[in-house]
Amino acid sequence: MATLPRPGQVQWIGLRPARDVAMRAVAGVEAIAGRGLVGDRYASGSGKRGITLIQAEHLPVIAALSGHDSVAPALLRRNVVVSGIPLVALKGRRFRIGQALFEGTDDCDPCSRMEAALGPGGYNAMRGHGGLCARILEGGMIAVGDSVQPVAAA
Template sequence: MDGHVERIRIAGEDSAPMESVESVEARPGGLVGDRYYEGTGYYSPYDVCEVTFVAAEALETIREEYDIDLTDGRHRRNVVTRGVDLHDLLDHRFSVGEVTFEGTRPRPPCAHVERVADEEGVMEALTEGRGGICADVVDGGELRVGDEFGVPEPANPEPSSIARAMRERADERAEKRVE
């Protein structure tokens, strides 16, 4: 996979401007210093995305089609990526540098994003797959601008894999009983 992290942004509390950082510590629960990790996000504790990803290409499309420039962080997403189809990461575990994430769901826009961005049309611009995704931190570490994406793996093995593993375990136990 050729994708990489182009920018990282965090905000310490609800509605605060997104601050650009070169690196941040990712832990189960989110990014240290970000509003949702700290429990101070607008939707805390009801609708929490540990980490949000948005594609730089989507932001470029928004600028071209809607004449709205969200590259200043008004999109309210944590990680801006380039060269990766974020929706391919849903229901998969994937690494970014030394951190392992699990893509959990699309992140559609909301009226709150438009209010904070203080620009009409932001919510509509972030629709149709341009809003990014949510991901949970599985194995933490330092997340850095420039980190590359690893090859995603299904988060939950196929049922046939589970069945095969169960059969193998049963066979191993049967062999031990015979000995």
């Protein structure tokens, strides 16, 4: 269970500056320990959901299940899209992206907004593919292209 085939890689980063505002893609962002991402509306909230991640490999699945040719990452309202590593394996584990250290806290279940974003059935299309919530243990910069590396338990 502790062995992963390879590190992952950040493919996309997005921020929600305010409620009901479209996400904006960024090349990099500062993660603040115990808070969130600078410029994201959730940066002042609780630390359990300081960042949300989704697997790039799940985007075509969500698109297919919701009847679309493709799905843009911003539509799914997650902060970071990663490829090459199974996010579910990081639940309850520490991992590093760029300069920051994270701990996977919980599944990032879809919300009712997915019905509007993806159309009828959008919520169910995302079930099991919503990604991972994580707390930020050590802050620092993260950027598109950074590796996603599990950290061995101490």
